[in-house]
Amino acid sequence: MSALVITNARIVDPASMTDTRxxxxxxxxxxxxxxxxxxxxxxxxxxxxxARGLVLAPGLIDMRVFVGEPGKEYRExxxxxxxxxxxxxxxxxxxxxxxxxxxxxxxxxxxxxxxxEATSQVRVLPAAAITKGLAGAEITEFGLLQEAGxxxxxxxxxxxxxxxxxxxxxxxxxxxxxxxxxxPFDKGLTGDGVMNEGLFATILGLKGIPREAETxxxxxxxxxxxxxxxxxxxxxxxxxxxxxxVREAKQKSNRVTAGVSINNLTLNENDVGRYRTYFKLATPxxxxxxxxxxxxxxxxxVIDTIHxxxxxxxxxxxxxxxxxxxxxxxxxxTLLAAALRLVHNGDVDLMTVLRAMTFRPAQILGLxxxxxxRGAPADLVLVDLDYPWQVKETELRSRSRNTAFEGxxxxxxxMRTIVGGKTVFELSEExxx
Amino acid sequence: MAQxxxxxxxxxxxxRLAGFPPFSQRHLISIADLAQHEIVELLxxxxxMIPVSRQERKSLSTLSGxxxxxxxxxxxxxxxxSFEIAGKRLGALVVNMSVRTxxxxxxxxxxxxxxxxxxxxxxxxxxxxxxxxAVELLSQKVGCSVINAGDGAHEHPTQALLDALTIRQxxxxxxxxxxxxxxxxxxxRVARSNLLLLGALNVRTRVIAPKTLLPAGIEQLATEVxxxxxxxxxxxxxxxMLRLQHERANGKMIPSVREYYRFYGLDAAKLKNAKxxxxxxxxxxxxxxxxxxxxxxxxxRSVITDQVEMGVAVRMAVLDALLPDSNGxxx
Numbered sequence: 001m002s003a004l005v006i007t008n009a010r011i012v013d014p015a016s017m018t019d020t021r022x023x024x025x026x027x028x029x030x031x032x033x034x035x036x037x038x039x040x041x042x043x044x045x046x047x048x049x050x051a052r053g054l055v056l057a058p059g060l061i062d063m064r065v066f067v068g069e070p071g072k073e074y075r076e077x078x079x080x081x082x083x084x085x086x087x088x089x090x091x092x093x094x095x096x097x098x099x100x101x102x103x104x105x106x107x108x109x110x111x112x113x114x115x116x117e118a119t120s121q122v123r124v125l126p127a128a129a130i131t132k133g134l135a136g137a138e139i140t141e142f143g144l145l146q147e148a149g150x151x152x153x154x155x156x157x158x159x160x161x162x163x164x165x166x167x168x169x170x171x172x173x174x175x176x177x178x179x180x181x182x183x184p185f186d187k188g189l190t191g192d193g194v195m196n197e198g199l200f201a202t203i204l205g206l207k208g209i210p211r212e213a214e215t216x217x218x219x220x221x222x223x224x225x226x227x228x229x230x231x232x233x234x235x236x237x238x239x240x241x242x243x244x245x246v247r248e249a250k251q252k253s254n255r256v257t258a259g260v261s262i263n264n265l266t267l268n269e270n271d272v273g274r275y276r277t278y279f280k281l282a283t284p285x286x287x288x289x290x291x292x293x294x295x296x297x298x299x300x301x302v303i304d305t306i307h308x309x310x311x312x313x314x315x316x317x318x319x320x321x322x323x324x325x326x327x328x329x330x331x332x333x334t335l336l337a338a339a340l341r342l343v344h345n346g347d348v349d350l351m352t353v354l355r356a357m358t359f360r361p362a363q364i365l366g367l368x369x370x371x372x373x374r375g376a377p378a379d380l381v382l383v384d385l386d387y388p389w390q391v392k393e394t395e396l397r398s399r400s401r402n403t404a405f406e407g408x409x410x411x412x413x414x415m416r417t418i419v420g421g422k423t424v425f426e427l428s429e430e431x432x433x
Numbered sequence: 434m435a436q437x438x439x440x441x442x443x444x445x446x447x448x449r450l451a452g453f454p455p456f457s458q459r460h461l462i463s464i465a466d467l468a469q470h471e472i473v474e475l476l477x478x479x480x481x482m483i484p485v486s487r488q489e490r491k492s493l494s495t496l497s498g499x500x501x502x503x504x505x506x507x508x509x510x511x512x513x514x515s516f517e518i519a520g521k522r523l524g525a526l527v528v529n530m531s532v533r534t535x536x537x538x539x540x541x542x543x544x545x546x547x548x549x550x551x552x553x554x555x556x557x558x559x560x561x562x563x564x565x566x567a568v569e570l571l572s573q574k575v576g577c578s579v580i581n582a583g584d585g586a587h588e589h590p591t592q593a594l595l596d597a598l599t600i601r602q603x604x605x606x607x608x609x610x611x612x613x614x615x616x617x618x619x620x621x622r623v624a625r626s627n628l629l630l631l632g633a634l635n636v637r638t639r640v641i642a643p644k645t646l647l648p649a650g651i652e653q654l655a656t657e658v659x660x661x662x663x664x665x666x667x668x669x670x671x672x673x674m675l676r677l678q679h680e681r682a683n684g685k686m687i688p689s690v691r692e693y694y695r696f697y698g699l700d701a702a703k704l705k706n707a708k709x710x711x712x713x714x715x716x717x718x719x720x721x722x723x724x725x726x727x728x729x730x731x732x733x734r735s736v737i738t739d740q741v742e743m744g745v746a747v748r749m750a751v752l753d754a755l756l757p758d759s760n761g762x763x764x
Contacts, residue, residue, distance in 0.1 A: 197649050198649045198650050199649060199650025199653050199654070200650070201648075201649065201650075202625075202648040202649055202650045202651060202654065203465075203625070203650075203654070204565055204566065204587060205565035205566075205584070205585050205586035205587030205588065205622060205625060206565050206566075206585075206586075206587075207586075208648075208649055274566065274569060275565070275566030275569060275570065319544060319570075320543070320544075320570075321543065321562065321564030321565070321566050321567035321570055321584075321585075322564070322565060322566045323564050323565060323566075323585070324564055
């Protein structure tokens with residue numbers, strides 16, 4: 001029996017909404033005791049970690065991560081994504097099905113589960129495709145995919161255009177009580193747009209993506225969600241209008257949730273500057289007004305989850321003229337620190353930010369993690385909220401370098417990341433010195 | 434047009450323009466990068482280049498021994514030949530490269546070509562590309578000066594400079610005039626560069642177009658926005674027409690060419706609203722009967738061929754300003 005005691009910690013548990021000093025006892029990978037009075041009776045031979053007052057939170061659960069395995073291993077493998085996640089305090093991530101081939105078959109889910117087990121330091125939760133080949137034409141075998149280990153359904157970067165097909169998918173998913181995380185965007189309105197529509201795109205001579213390319217399909221999604229009773233998660237929203245739509249839908253149903261990318265919470269269209277392609281994202285960076293609206297959505301509980309939208313792209317496809325460059329930015333390793341920026345700025349309190357990256361994703365996906373409670377898996381992160389560091393793309397653990405935070409000075413970092421009672425990351429002594 | 438004295442009349446080194454400080458920019462990517470005084474200086478320099486092309490011997494030696502590569506990823510006859518003639522009249526060795534691109538390999542070709550050409554040690558690259566920002570990206574990859582000859586719907590800075598020079602030659606001034614830019618504003622790099630340049634020189638700018646061809650936020654770039662052409666032309670000093678790409682009139686943005694011509698084609702009736710001494714401009718190539726009546730295009734108010742002449746002068750001035758003197762003087 002392996003045992004671990006983390007003493008002298010500031011235990012922040014977004015499940016119980018408590019923020020207390022104390023110690024946590026971990027036995028056989030599970031949290032076996034929480035003592036807010038003194039030190040729990042440590043079994044003999046237990047490893048003891050003195051947290052020195054650092055925040056001890058549930059490990060983060062990132063709802064939207066793209067990995068290059070299988071098919072584009074040069075961009076990211078399950079192993080490299082796992083290392084990046086561990087260094088960022090992320091102990092579980094939902095892996096989008098946008099691989100080559102797409103994860104639309106039970107055998108592929110099974111492959112991912114086994115492969116992740118063998119190579120990844122953190123838990124990999126496969127999302128299975130809603131439609132075969134992510135083509136938006138035929139639904140996949142939801143039941144078999146669920147049995148194989150898929151945690152939810154998503155068409156990843158794709159958005160289903162046919163309302164009839166989406167209705168069928170929602171209805172069938174409700175049959176298996178599986179959550180569907182769908183990205184709302186209208187292909188026609190998006191056209192060949194490459195950034196947010198507005199003055200800034202006009203000055204750069206770039207085609208814009210109107211906000212309505214998100215709000216129109218989102219309104220449809222929400223109505224179909226209410227109609228079918230599916231557990232619907234708006235995978236990624238970015239506009240003020242979307243926040244209003246979700247707020248309205250939530251008044252009618254508690255089975256509707258919404259997620260936001262850390263990019264849309266902390267960056268805006270001005271960051272594109274002069275054609276900086278690391279800021280070219282499929283859900284584009286919007287105006288400052290939209291950014292403030294999604295922050296307000298997070299604060300008021302309309303937005304449930306914050307994810308990294310980690311999307312590794314190699315230099316070759318990013319060092320292109322803006323309109324021709326690929327979308328996406330990596331983010332597993334910077335998610336926590338970037339989210340803490342919102343806390344340091346006074347935009348959102350620590351509990352709300354952590355809850356959106358721990359307990360809420362766990363609730364939506366029906367996971368036992370995301371909480372500091374007796375019997376829960378010991379997925380934990382020790383966080384120094386003020387640890388100053390500068391993002392250097394060459395030092396990040398992802399195989400790809402396309403960070404939107406290159407050079408950013410951030411405060412806050414995972415000092416130690418624990419998955420199932422086992423330390424998978426610890427900030428090195430040199431970094432601490 | 435006003436006549437200027439020959440550039441080398443004051444006993445300078447052959448072809449060198451006296452009286453100008455070294456130019457502060459290395460590249461010309463965007464009008465937005467230029468301060469007002471730099472725009473004026475380029476126009477002054479260009480004015481001094483006009484007589485060179487009108488002389489019997491049209492050659493200067495300013496750029497002798499220098500290599501200019503015209504790298505065109507998008508076909509262009511007039512801009513490319515204008516840059517070629519400008520470079521040759523200054524004594525540079527000019528090489529034209531037209532790069533055919535498939536959409537798949539477009540970007541790859543750009544970066545690879547940049548590295549290859551850079552190794553040949555040119556002194557200046559003149560680049561046109563179909564993607565906004567492509568010329569700027571390329572300028573980060575090479576060790577020489579880069580001139581933007583048009584990047585997507587972003588900018589075409591030498592076009593705006595030659596337009597301004599044409600206006601100055603005809604009107605004797607630029608500030609205080611009212612200039613209307615008409616047509617496909619949304620997809621036009623010429624419109625963007627002109628709005629920036631004219632705005633910097635205190636011109637009242639108007640854009641006139643159907644709403645489907647007006648980009649978001651245009652009211653912050655132009656002084657006034659009109660959808661009624663007759664209204665928009667009232668009292669203007671200058672009309673700049675833009676080319677309508679035929680594929681825009683396919684029922685997606687514009688229902689038909691004839692409807693476009695009815696409401697946004699420049700004809701005598703509409704032009705009557707402008708000042709009597711209005712000048713009519715067009716960056717070319719023109720679609721007669723689509724955006725402009727042939728009678729206007731070839732009529733007395735048209736200065737379209739003057740624009741072509743000013744184009745050579747402006748490009749000579751830009752090359753001369755950006756490149757250090759062959760005779761060793763600093764830039």
